[in-house]
Amino acid sequence: MMQPTEKLKLMMDYFGISNNELAKALMVDPSLVSRWLNGQRLLKASSVPMDALAEYILARSQRVYDIEWLKAQFEKDGLPTDISTVYRTKQNLIMWLASDGEALRRNLGSSPSALVTKESILKKTRTFSVNDSESLVKIGYLDIALGLEPLLAELADESGVDIFLSNDEIATVVSEDVSRLLLHMIAKSKLRIRLLVCISGNTQAMSRLIDTYMQSLVSGHIRLSVVHGLTQTVTNQMHLIIPEKYAVLITETPKNAAPSVAMIISDAAFVQETQKSFEQTIRYAQPVLNIYGDDYSRNILEIIYSEFATPGALDVVKDNINPMYMTPYAYDRFLGTQGHNEEELSWRSAEFIRFKSGMDETLKGGAVFREILSLARLNKIAQDGFCRMPGLYFMNKGFVILDAEGCAAILSGYVHYLNCVPNFNLLILDDITLLHANNCWQLKQNHHVAINHWSGPEPVMIHSDQLLLVREFQAHFDSLWAQGEGFIGNRSGVTAILQDVLIRLKESNLSKGG
Template identity: 65%
Template sequence: MATPNENLKSVLEHFGLTNLALAKALELDPSLVSRYLSGHRQLKAASPQMEAIAGFILTRSRRVKDMEWLKEQFQAAGLPTDISTVYRFKQNLIMWLASDGEKLRKNLGALLPGDIAGREPPVAQPQYNHMEAADNAVKLGCLQIALELAPILKALPRGTMADIFLSSDQIITTVNEDVAALLLRSMDESDLKIRMVVCVSGDTKAMSALIDTYMSALISGHIQLSVVHGMTQTVTNQMHLIIPERLAVLVTETPGSAATPVAAILREQSFVAEIQKSFEQAARYAQPVLNIYGDDFSRNILEIIYQEFCTPGALDVVKDNVNPMYMPQEAYNRVLRLHGHNETEYAWRSAEFIRFKSGMDETLRGGDLFREILALSRLNQIVRDGFCRMPGLYFMKKGFVHLDAQGCADVLNGYIRYLEEFPNFHLLILDDITLLHSDNCWQLKQNHHLAINHWSGPEPVMIHSDQLMLLREFQEHFDRLWAQGTGGIGSRGNVINILRDVARRMEMKLKQL
């Protein structure tokens, strides 16, 4: 089996790099690179140099054959080759190049998830009660922290609530791609939910990175974010990850980014219980950055929507669906009757729609700018399916509603009427929108508040925030998305033609049903 320094030599040869070129690119002493290659200096997995070298090699792997070549080397070394993400690929690369990679694999092999250890993890969940102090662990570097956390998070019951406290928004570990990818994957696969309390330092760049990293989890409601304004730790920055009644992970960093972060994983139950109490006190006085409403708060959600569409001010919307607000009154009433409401229920719902519709029309007549983004891929899917699934709140009920083909056609024709009547209503149709917008709708009342209606879970969820720090990040994201269509199919005439074509195909679908 090749040694790590021989592996590093092979990589440099494959990519046509010299020792000097590598040293210059990473701002390393050329003699240090020479000692790594000769084997006279160990290249540890948790070292900043290893992180930099692995990252640099990945940036050079721009061709499929480069990635395939690296996979062949991993396979020869007994590393898994079923790698679906960049961060997993990077883990393999570090294990292959590091002087302690083989030892680390052997020590952690029994703990690693199947995608890293090359086998399925044990089915039984670990027992954390009555753990001795010897069961606690200290880890160096984000890679080791992520490797240690992976089996712990994988064994948690579905829907577990964990807590994260950051003594400063400047801590790097939380936004590290290995740690962040692990947490986001746990949210996606195991429905892990996190309460995150952050001490805000005033560094807008740091807070921006945190929000950008976890934007998808904020949208889905898996992270409840709160902030504390005031003096923060200056000697060290700390991150506390608490899994109640199980363990606590204490990460400590220096304010600079050169030193490796250190993590202590503690399972002593009295300590875990006490740190949980401390978190509860901090969370009690923290300021929530967003509110999460479930179906039980339908009235609150309707009033939020009313503020967005029916009060003065510019509105930006990006929607992976269509909006029944653009239906004419008679079309909306038809759908209500299909739901089987009695006369009283039907009457108040119809009256509510009239209130919304007239408020939106008045706002548009006042000259306020409305911008909305739709996905052509979703419109085509609606035609193929002959219906569209949406939250029931659009029709003042809980759960989900399947709007039939006639209702979808009425909405599309409604969009056309508004484009023709209101020059301050702008619609952009992109071929597709990012996964970040899949199954949800963003509504940004500029400089006022943000609402995101997310419907990919078991029940619809509404995220609402009037915090400027969060609103600013989402507004910048919307503006970048809007800019993608500038000069393309975003012109009014083209958009109307696209909608007419989709509506025509929907009407043909109606005849087939």
């Protein structure tokens, strides 16, 4: 087990604190810090410097991952990791760093009278009277996140949580501590959130909210709805409802000058009534996103048609390749491998021709198309000799495996359009962000956004014609395009990359006997 001096040095290294900085923060002589580090002076749990040191470290722990690092150190040292309040975290810090911390822990576990002694010592460290281990009141983003964590952790996979924001300017929901916790729970247990927001007209506030949760909006784990709210209130409210279990009421001042305050309520009647009120409110809200399941129904086909085959600029970022650039002959050839009868083949072929001819007319009319592809994905296709994509591109459900010949037909189609259509633009980035992994964004500028997401067991299409959302996704696309423009975005460079992938794809197919 590490010595207290080693723990102090480890902590100072993690937070990047020098001897002089710590001395200044604790208002002690720098030589005293040096003596603590070399063991010449003891830093005891009941001392004034120990209390100040714990307060200083808590102030430096501005992010959830700082608390997680501290929890990891506590766990290694055998301290309890149930630190759901700032006060409990401070207790652990003192026990971990103090020269007499180990002796106090042994006494705490062996003698009831020692518990009283320890509590009397720790009373000196209490700064928030409402933040003791039994309190349901949390103050500040970090304390709120720590209070929410055990409530969300006990939920079963794919559980639902409802969040209501009385104002889109509330800062708690976009704070790094709270948003990181919610995003972590979405990734870990597929948490599903209905987010209902009263919009005030502050586009910057709504932009922050969408940007913070964009990945979960894309994956469909957050369903965003809006109602029009007041532009000025006495306080802003955030309600987080875990159905039939808890209602967490969070209040903050409009200017956010004071720490946010949260109350965790488990009274069954209150939780039930709060849930009923949420259901009544969301009934009159306007969904910002429409989420379609794995269905190639007429409305989804018409969304895709409107993107490619109606006047107007189109932007696409795709972690895949686009069958729209196949020839009708190549499309029909692949359809013939899917086991369709003659009637099914006929209508699918006719639909593709309708899409393809509409796209060509749109491009002839001067509409600018911009598409971004991932070089990492292209290299994988060349290596594998096939491409997995949503079946809706071939008017099927589920997924299809497009063979090497079909992949080659699409890549050749890209080259053809680059050579023949000056207003068709293609950018190939080394890799695209996790936000775009396993999905395709299609933005009809100033009209709508459609996202085909296929990281789950079934493909999902997300569609929105709400301009506030379209603008945010458009700004993200423009930023992504600007990052790569002028690097390998010139037409000859992109064409050379596609031709190289084509050669490797054909070689891979030949080596596998294709």
